[in-house]
Amino acid sequence: MSKGKWTHLIIHHTGAEEKDTAQVRRYHLSLGWRDIGYHYVIERDGRVVPGRSLELAGAHCIASGMNQKGIGIAVLGNLENHPPLPAQEKALKQLVGELMGRFQIPLANVLGHKDVPGAATACPGRFLSMDSLRSAVMAGGVGGGSSGPAPPAAGNDGRERIYRVQVGAYKIRNNAENMAGKLKKAGFPAIIVEGTLDSSP
Known part of the structure; x- marks a missing residue:
């Protein structure tokens, strides 16, 4: 699969309290899939574990053809019951920013699974705020489709100025x-x- 076809990032939670990515992978393989359905999984300690190769279509979101054009990122855990851990939030923000820059994906195309047209799911859970994620990525100065925002100007007191x-x-x-x-x-x-x-x- 051509990497140039990635136009979206689709954010998930695994929906269960698995021990690690290996457990999720074993379950997906037991379903007859060629590999884990997600391209990346973020574990509880913030470690980003590569999943399915980006050379392959995903198996994480059928709606709107996102398996073919959306990179699947899953946060380990059931985020209907609790928020992501701070290490997971930090890693998710960094990974999203990196992939947006790498594949020139605009912020508007960073979607929670439930936000994909045609998807009938609560994923990535009520405790993962996509608004907060997008705001954190935007504040980090990362954006797809451009070279990114200009560096903030410094005020008279030397602190960075924001608007x-x-x-x-x-x-x-x-x-x-x-x-x-x-x-x-x-x-x-x-x-x-x-x-x-x-x-x-």
């Missing part, structure tokens, strides 16, 4: 969630930050 874009502030959380949903639908990463009237971002 935030705020769309609105709402007293009702549901209104904030509706706006965030519209932004995400339009392809813009959006997160909700809770504060008070006198707090700054």
Whole structure:
């Protein structure tokens, strides 16, 4: 399979509390598959374990043809029951950023399994926030399809200067969630930050 065909990154959880990647691989092989279905698995200590070769189509997401065009990344564990461990979150952010740069994949094409059109699943679990992941990757200055953002300018005090874009502030959380949903639908990463009237971002 040509590596140039990878256009998406699909994020999963393994959905069970397996001991390690080897256990997941044994299970997938027992189903008659040629190898583990994911291209990468992130273990509890943050170690990124290569899975299925990137020369092969995946076996992780049939919906929208993602097995053929989406690199499958799985976080070990059932993230319906608990959040990923800090080491896993860090490794996931780094791996996503690296693959986006390597294959020129835009941030809008980094999807949770359940976000893929046609997928009927809760994967990657309610405790893995795709909004937080995209925001962390964006803050890290990694982006597909371009050479990346320009380095931030330094202020007079020598600290790096950043620029935030705020769309609105709402007293009702549901209104904030509706706006965030519209932004995400339009392809813009959006997160909700809770504060008070006198707090700054």
